[in-house]
Structures are given as structure tokens and as C-alpha cells.
Amino acid sequence: MIKYKIFLKVLGTWILCGGVIGGIVGSTTAFLLEANDDLGHIREKNGWLIFLLPLSGLVLGYIYMKYGKVVLDNTLHNTAQLNNLVIDAVNGEKKVPQRMGPIVYLGTFITVFFGGSTGREGAAVQMGGSVAQTIINLFRIGLLDTNILMMSGISAGFGAAFGTPITGAVFGMEMSALGKLKFEALVPCLVASFTGHYITEAAWGVKHEQFIIQTLPELSFITFVKILLVSVLFSLLSITYCQLRHGIETITEKMFKKNHMIRAFVGGFIIVCLYLLVGSQDYNGRGLPMLEQAFKEEVPPFAFFAKLIFTAITLGTGFVGGEAIPLFFMGATLGNTLHSIADLPISFLAALGLIATFCGGANTPITAFLLAMEMFDGKGLEYFFIASLVSYIFSGHHGLWPSQKMYEPKSRLYSVINGETIKNIEKKKKP
Known part of the structure; x- marks a missing residue:
């Protein structure tokens, strides 16, 4: 009986936190998508804005140098590492500062408005990590569930950004480690991704781009x-x-x-x-x-x-x-x-x-x-x-993302130690 109570308590925590993370990230992602589109349209109609891109780079660089570095538990956490910092947080090596989400949103808006070549889902994923870290701190989530909820934040961001909730759920688990899926995180990742997707589309009315395959080749x-x-x-x-x-x-x-x-x-x-x-x-x-x-x-x-x-x-x-x-x-x-x-x-x-x-x-x-x-x-x-x-x-x-860890080599021809990051694998290749 005690085991069932613990099981229900843990499951309830995952569903509740996943839903809260998905709800918040869905709303912030809706704002991100709409604002980015509007800023892009303004730039296209005012071509001269692109000439301010170097100056906007100075502003963006100042923001990250002044406010992007945070020391937590005697460890430097640099938000300029972007998705790599989120991956490190999933692996329990670092934490995502709560300010990371707002900073990357502002940085993405600056980049898009003045003509940098980039997408927007990175900001959604990082906001997901930032929101997840806030929920972890607020509910005082234990270490065992911290990485699971960080995955949920990633899932919420990806699912909401592309309108693909099933994909988002798996992406949160697959992004951080190659050859290793933590299926324990499937429930909160599913909840977060579907909630984020629903809030973005149904609640805020955001429409995602559609790409249609007109013709398929014959099977041969x-x-x-x-x-x-x-x-x-x-x-x-x-x-x-x-x-x-x-x-x-x-x-x-x-x-x-x-x-x-x-x-x-x-x-x-x-x-x-x-x-x-x-x-x-x-x-x-x-x-x-x-x-x-x-x-x-x-x-x-x-x-x-x-x-x-x-x-x-x-x-x-x-x-x-x-x-x-x-x-x-x-x-x-x-x-x-x-x-x-x-x-x-x-x-x-x-x-x-x-x-x-x-x-x-x-x-x-x-x-x-x-x-x-x-x-x-x-x-x-x-x-x-x-x-x-x-x-x-x-x-x-x-x-x-150099912070991704390789738990299962893609080929036996490579001498890769389980748990080695792509960054370290690259370094070892150099003479």
C-alpha cells in the first residue's frame, strides 16, 4: 500500500509540474512566435534596418557579458552557452539560471529584427529550461526528479514551437544523450509537450507553418x-x-x-x-x-x-x-x-x-x-x-550541441568512451 502511495505521489508530481511547465512555456512560446513574425515583417519592409546589425551585436554582447553569467553553488553558469547549458542541466552538471529565458528571448528578437540568420525554437527550448528550473526551485523538487523536469521543459518548448507534441515529448528525452533514452521521463514530457502545444494553438490561436508533400515516388x-x-x-x-x-x-x-x-x-x-x-x-x-x-x-x-x-x-x-x-x-x-x-x-x-x-x-x-x-x-x-x-x-x-553525451557509439570504428561529450570526442580527433 505504501508503494502505491509513493507511486501516485511521484506520478502526480510529474503530471502537475509537467502541466504547469507546459502551460507557461506554451504562452511564452506563443508570444515568441508572434513577436518574431511581426519583427521579421517590419525588417523586410524597412531594409535599412539590416545596416544596424553590427550595432545590435554590441548591445547583444553587452547583455550577455553583463547579465548572462551567473554563479550558483560556486560554479559559473553562462547563458551564452545556450542549448548546451540546458543539456548540462539535464545531465546534472549545471543549472539553468532563471534569467536565461528572458535574455534569450530579447537576444532572439534583436537578432531577427536586425537581420541575423537564425530560427526561433532555440529560444523556446531555453525558455523551457528556465521555466523548468523555476518550478524545480518553487516546489523544491529533489535531485532524482530534477533532470526529468528539465527534459519536460525542453519538450514543452519544442512541441509548442513546431506544433508537434509527440515529437516534442521524445525530443526532450533524446536531445541530451545519444544512445540512451530515459523513458521514466515520458509521462511528464508528454504532459508538458501536449499542454504547451494546446496552449500555443488553441488558447492563443497561433498557426504553424505547413509544408505539403504533393507527390510520393513509387515504392521500388x-x-x-x-x-x-x-x-x-x-x-x-x-x-x-x-x-x-x-x-x-x-x-x-x-x-x-x-x-x-x-x-x-x-x-x-x-x-x-x-x-x-x-x-x-x-x-x-x-x-x-x-x-x-x-x-x-x-x-x-x-x-x-x-x-x-x-x-x-x-x-x-x-x-x-x-x-x-x-x-x-x-x-x-x-x-x-x-x-x-x-x-x-x-x-x-x-x-x-x-x-x-x-x-x-x-x-x-x-x-x-x-x-x-x-x-x-x-x-x-x-x-x-x-x-x-x-x-x-x-x-x-x-x-x-557539443555538450551532448555519447552513450552508444554510432560505429565500432570509433573509440568512444560511454558518456563522452561530442566536444571531448572532437578534441581527441585533433592531432
């Missing part, structure tokens, strides 16, 4: 071979982006002695130069018009490469925002470019690229597959399953 051996080959290309695209983005971050931190203000100012100046070179704002902000176009008609053949450069410089020099939408853009536009070569339907290959490129960068194959099922109404189940698996394997031990 040749089709599967083609999907295998293009999925390898999408995984290589994700590797290229991740390596370039982290390389820029490492070089600029060393060059400017970790001065966030100077880094962002220089990054903003480079983005302005690239904008003048390209002659349009197609690769600034989220780039949704071209992303949507990739599902309907041909886009410039090197659009994926342009977005890769714009985003890697934006985020690598200290601006903030999400990386999922930029990866969606890169993958969809590369798929669009490959459709005539691969002789596959344009909307299908754009969708395949979107999912596979995200999977290779995030190292979350289950999440990627579920995202395809929710985003494209279950079409092409067999194809997306293979694409997610192939991209995950061929992307190697690389990824968007």
Missing part, C-alpha cells in the same frame, strides 16, 4: 537506393554546417579574447557585407518564403550553401536563435536542387532533405522520424525512417 528498389544516396549527402551537409559554425565560434572567441561585444559586432558587419553581395534578404531571418518555395518550384541551386554561410556566421559570432529552421532551409533547398538529378518529386525531396539534415545535426533519429510523421501527415513513412537512420549514422560524432 531504385527509389530506396536513391534515398540512401541523397540521405548521405544531407548528413554531410549537416556536418559541414556544424563544423563551420563551431569553428567560427572557436576562432572568434580566441581572436577577440571571448569579448562577446566585439565578436557580434564583427559578425554583424560580415552579414551586412554578404547581404550587399547577394542583393536580397532571402538568407536573413528565418527565410521562410524560400523554404516554402522549395516545396513548390525550383529555387537558386546554391541557396542551401548561402543559408549555411549566413547562419554559421550569425550564430558563430554570438548572435542567438534556433538552428532547426535554418537546417530545415538548408536541407529542403538542397533537396530541391537534387530533385532533377535524382529524378524524384520536388516536394518529396525537399521534405526528405528537411528531415534528414535536421537529424544529422541534432543527432535525434527518433525525433526526426516522428517530426516527419507529424509534419507531413504520415506520408512516406518508409522513406523518412530510412533517411533518418542513414543521416544519423553517416553524420558521425558531430552535432549542433
Whole structure:
């Protein structure tokens, strides 16, 4: 009888906290989505705002240098680590300062308003971590449940940001550790993700973007071979982006002695130069018009490469925002470019690229597959399953977030210690 009481108490705590986290994150994410769209529209109508991007970088850098660093339990917690700090918090190594959510929201608004190339789900995930930490402190949650509720915060943010509650629930568990899922967290993650999604859509009336697959290829051996080959290309695209983005971050931190203000100012100046070179704002902000176009008609053949450069410089020099939408853009536009070569339907290959490129960068194959099922109404189940698996394997031990831990190596060819972070694996590869 005592065991049942304990079980019900723990379950009740998970459901209650997951619901509260989902409710708060759903509301804040609705505000994030609507505000970002409005700011993006204002920038598009006032093209001169992009020339203020370097100055906005100074402001953003000052905010993170002045208010982004918090010492808790004699340990420095730097909110400029973004999703990496959230992952460290899930793994019990650090804590997410409660101020992280408001700071990253402000930083994302600044980045989007003045023309940085970024997404928005990163802010939702970090707000989720910030809200979860607040609930943990408020209800005095024990250490055993702390990491579970941190996962719930991630789930709420992702589910609300994309309108994909099932995907969000799994993403919260899969994001922090590769090859290891803590199914104990499934209930609170589900509650948080579905609540966040419901609040965002039903309560606040936010509409998410829809991408439609017009035609599926016929089921054949040749089709599967083609999907295998293009999925390898999408995984290589994700590797290229991740390596370039982290390389820029490492070089600029060393060059400017970790001065966030100077880094962002220089990054903003480079983005302005690239904008003048390209002659349009197609690769600034989220780039949704071209992303949507990739599902309907041909886009410039090197659009994926342009977005890769714009985003890697934006985020690598200290601006903030999400990386999922930029990866969606890169993958969809590369798929669009490959459709005539691969002789596959344009909307299908754009969708395949979107999912596979995200999977290779995030190292979350289950999440990627579920995202395809929710985003494209279950079409092409067999194809997306293979694409997610192939991209995950061929992307190697690389990824968007160096704090991710590798509990199960993708290949026996790699000498990886269980629990090693991607950051440490990368360091050991260098001579």
C-alpha cells in the first residue's frame, strides 16, 4: 500500500509540474512566435534596418557579458552557452539560471529584427529550461526528479514551437544523450509537450507553418537506393554546417579574447557585407518564403550553401536563435536542387532533405522520424525512417550541441568512451 502511495505521489508530481511547465512555456512560446513574425515583417519592409546589425551585436554582447553569467553553488553558469547549458542541466552538471529565458528571448528578437540568420525554437527550448528550473526551485523538487523536469521543459518548448507534441515529448528525452533514452521521463514530457502545444494553438490561436508533400515516388528498389544516396549527402551537409559554425565560434572567441561585444559586432558587419553581395534578404531571418518555395518550384541551386554561410556566421559570432529552421532551409533547398538529378518529386525531396539534415545535426533519429510523421501527415513513412537512420549514422560524432553525451557509439570504428561529450570526442580527433 505504501508503494502505491509513493507511486501516485511521484506520478502526480510529474503530471502537475509537467502541466504547469507546459502551460507557461506554451504562452511564452506563443508570444515568441508572434513577436518574431511581426519583427521579421517590419525588417523586410524597412531594409535599412539590416545596416544596424553590427550595432545590435554590441548591445547583444553587452547583455550577455553583463547579465548572462551567473554563479550558483560556486560554479559559473553562462547563458551564452545556450542549448548546451540546458543539456548540462539535464545531465546534472549545471543549472539553468532563471534569467536565461528572458535574455534569450530579447537576444532572439534583436537578432531577427536586425537581420541575423537564425530560427526561433532555440529560444523556446531555453525558455523551457528556465521555466523548468523555476518550478524545480518553487516546489523544491529533489535531485532524482530534477533532470526529468528539465527534459519536460525542453519538450514543452519544442512541441509548442513546431506544433508537434509527440515529437516534442521524445525530443526532450533524446536531445541530451545519444544512445540512451530515459523513458521514466515520458509521462511528464508528454504532459508538458501536449499542454504547451494546446496552449500555443488553441488558447492563443497561433498557426504553424505547413509544408505539403504533393507527390510520393513509387515504392521500388531504385527509389530506396536513391534515398540512401541523397540521405548521405544531407548528413554531410549537416556536418559541414556544424563544423563551420563551431569553428567560427572557436576562432572568434580566441581572436577577440571571448569579448562577446566585439565578436557580434564583427559578425554583424560580415552579414551586412554578404547581404550587399547577394542583393536580397532571402538568407536573413528565418527565410521562410524560400523554404516554402522549395516545396513548390525550383529555387537558386546554391541557396542551401548561402543559408549555411549566413547562419554559421550569425550564430558563430554570438548572435542567438534556433538552428532547426535554418537546417530545415538548408536541407529542403538542397533537396530541391537534387530533385532533377535524382529524378524524384520536388516536394518529396525537399521534405526528405528537411528531415534528414535536421537529424544529422541534432543527432535525434527518433525525433526526426516522428517530426516527419507529424509534419507531413504520415506520408512516406518508409522513406523518412530510412533517411533518418542513414543521416544519423553517416553524420558521425558531430552535432549542433557539443555538450551532448555519447552513450552508444554510432560505429565500432570509433573509440568512444560511454558518456563522452561530442566536444571531448572532437578534441581527441585533433592531432
